[in-house]
Amino acid sequence: MTNKLNEPEHVSRFEALVLRNYDERIIQPIGPVGIITHQLEQSFSDAVNFHLYNRRALTVAKYPEQNQLAGYYRPEYRIPVSLKRFNSGEGQATILDTVRGHDLFIITDVLNYGQRYVRFNQNVSLSPDEHFEDLCRLISAAHGVSKRINVVMPYLYQGRRYQRESRESLDCAVMLNRLFALGISNFITFDAHDDRIANAVPRYNFESAATSFQLIEALLSECPDLQIDKEHFMVISADEAAISRCIYYASVLRVPLGIFYRKYDPRLLDKSEYTMQKLKRTAEKKFLGDNISGKDVLIVDDMIDSGQTVLECAKQLNSLNARRVFVAVSFAQFSEGIEKFNEAYDNGLIHKIFATNLSYRPPALLETEWFCDVNLAKYLALLIDGINHDASLSKLINPTERIHSLLNSFKGENNGQN
Incomplete structure (x- = not known):
């Protein structure tokens, strides 16, 4: 089942994100959007792409000049990749299409144990650690050619390991520092267990969007x-x-x-x-x-x-x-x-x-x-569209109104x- 109520009337699809500049001209995107969703369920991946396409259709209808931008309005934003697993358990990431000049969004679900592979003749599910390593492989494969790399990690990997109570590892802080050291520009998660984990990377952009x-x-x-x-x-x-x-x-x-x-x-x-x-x-x-x-x-x-x-x-x-x-x-x-x-x-x-x-x-x-x-596919698509425009995300991230x-x-x- 999905939520059926419509958005409040005074919050139209155009007002959900402020894509206009101070002089009322639309903010230009950073580059063509490319999304990598290989670690997601297929239905959720399809829904995100669908809502992003619909969002762009509304924008082009209001601002026809946006359709002249290369790659701005197209039915498929997903970039095909290969995440190969060898019998030893080692992995390899390959991007199968160009991402040069793209504003790349890598969306990962580290809890997706529905993905499986064969290791030493045993059929096993992918663990959160393996999903995270695949994410790092994708970043390293795209680094240097894409215009910007953004990571969307809905469930914050190791988010409950955010504070030290004894001689234990601070895995979430290590994870964030590792990703930004690899060269990502933005990190977006949803309902982080504790938002103060952003203190681990004070020089970088960490966003925790609400699902309330x-x-x-x-x-x-x-x-x-x-x-x-x-x-x-x-x-x-x-x-x-x-x-x-x-x-x-x-x-x-x-x-x-x-x-x-x-x-x-x-x-x-x-x-x-x-x-x-x-x-x-x-x-x-x-x-x-x-x-x-x-x-x-x-x-x-x-x-x-x-x-x-x-x-x-x-x-x-x-x-x-x-x-x-x-x-x-x-x-x-x-x-x-x-x-x-x-x-x-x-x-x-x-x-x-x-x-x-x-x-x-x-x-x-x-x-x-x-x-x-x-269903939060539309919400995620709006966030991707807003970040691609470097637009204000306040109305989406702070839902009180x-x-x-x-x-x-x-x-x-x-x-x-x-």
């Missing part, structure tokens, strides 16, 4: 009977790490916020053999917030990994007599399968889970009744039906 508008839009579209107000709805943070994200959702929706936190055993805190991960496993989960009896609740987080945290929260919320439990995340990994979620849905613990199509989702997940696939318009429209429609 699309997730809220899908929620309202799928559940038109929702009442988004203080008496009937509440946003829930599944743990301490998600609090800042949930504060934004609660603020923009103008509803109360509830928080789950871990109550640690004080006898274990000072024992050096207990790492933070061990402490979290032994900690008791407590809820802090208003009375939720009879309310619909929305658990918000950046991802579902195994899903254990979400299931624990849903179980407690149901014991507190929540009416319905919804979950909204940017990335749905389900690294331990979906069986536990099927059981939770059958038992009424969870009503619906919303997640974007920015990362790989197995076919079995897409067939379930409780999962809603939120659009969310308010969406809510006003939704509440107006509901009031009209009552």
